[in-house]
Amino acid sequence: MLSLFDIRQICQEYSIVPQKSQGQNFLFDDNIVKKIITAANLNVQDTVLEIGPGLGVLTDYLINEAGQVIAVELDKKLLGFLEKRYQSVNNLKIIEGDILKLDINAFQLKPDYKIVANLPYNITSNFLRKFLAAPNPPSKMILMVQKEVAKRIVAKKGEMNLLAVAVQFYAEPQVLFEVSRQSFWPSPKVDSAVIKIKRKSQLFPVDQKLFFRLVKIGFSAKRKQLQNNLANGFHLEKNQAKDLIIKSGLAEKIRAQDLELKDWLRILEQL
Template sequence: MDKPIIAKREVTNHILHTFKLRADKRLGQNFLVDEEIVRKIVAAAELTPEDTVLEVGPGIGTLTQGLAMSGAQVVAVELDKRLLPVLDKTLEGYNNVRIVSGDILEVDIKATVGAPVFKVAANLPYYITTPIIFNLLEQRLPMERLVAMVQKEVAERMVAKPGGKDYGALSVSIQYYTEPEIAFLVPPASFIPAPNVDSAVIVCKRRLVPPVDICDEKLFFKVVKAAFSVRRKMLSNALKNMGITGEQAAAWLERAGIDPKRRGETLSLQDFASLTNCFNEIVK
């Protein structure tokens, strides 16, 4: 099928002009106009004709087209109803693409995708990146791999290690669910309109089992949130946000073998697991 490549600047401009479209800032829309970036995202997703891939926010079909050309079955969920007739036209002839109108935060993803396992590829709106990723991860979906375009600073926080300035609750959470790595950077010039930030494509391989043993997952994330509730605050103070006294916090840290003068940004996933697993021994 000899279709125009949407990721070309002149083709995207033609589509926007034809349908009288402008990027909706409220929805964080920036249209990708770089063929090489599309190819690299598709390659990072490691798609085969046997795969099913969920795309979040297909826009005018730029990445969707690249995903479809891999031969995989593509299910694309689009929130902006203005774009549905555009997608009908730009993706005409790709029989392996199904467009679903809806909000990815509200649709039944497993039922919508309809495959026993699937991958995810997305150029995510930057204002809602984290809620979308956690919506996908927390549901324990049969998702093998997540490849997403995000703001560079967010990608750096996702892969950050303990002790660095970028390490925080997002780092711990993403690394608990997945093995994340930054695949490559994307400059503002790759989009129209050009955003005022650099972007990065991150690849998150879903972990089949968590990297640490914990007694209570909800408690684990509550501990993480408390530890990072006030940046650069000693744990003996920060952990009082768990609703405990200073004395209880001190006893808890001692039981877990962690220096109370340490700060949340120095704790590894194993440290957080140790805290979680002995919380109930201290707080009764």
């Protein structure tokens, strides 16, 4: 495990300056790393996709636990360090690129692959959207994300949001534990949390494009009642939108944050 001293030395040697724009905050707390690896529950049959391996703090453990590890790194200097550090490791493949732009199919991942990552916080939403809706989604993700984002993902009725509905449509999310900002160098301005996102074995048999159009329209103006958002988004008369909500078994003045996933599905049936 790399210590904080090691991390600073490596950064100096390779002229690596942590980029805030890329969310480069290096984890150096060994206890947190071990908790992440335990949560991943890996074995030699597993293929793991790691996003943003950085200096290899998680990678060191992943290559010892999993059968195959594919690590995707955007930063060229970090990539150079990783390739040198792991040049003799046979079960690790390092890929250069932006995970949001790369073709997942090119990785030839096994059907039940897992993702373990300390995600750059600025890509969390787009990353989840890409992988949860992918033709070959991971069976499980163990992710370090911003604490407030973790809370949004696992939100319940009364605090629901677009991200929560999207994740909960595809998977079962759970916050595992929180991580202090002091566990990173440089220290970010916010605390973090590790979440587990387990893919559902069976998705709801609905038109996903229409479903997410409905949800986006529902959340388009947060302070407005749902009937107003639906009327504007679907070009309905206000009475039509109100009837749609009532037929779905919901209160006519309800707001989007007060709907559970099943409520959106009932509205979809009435469209």
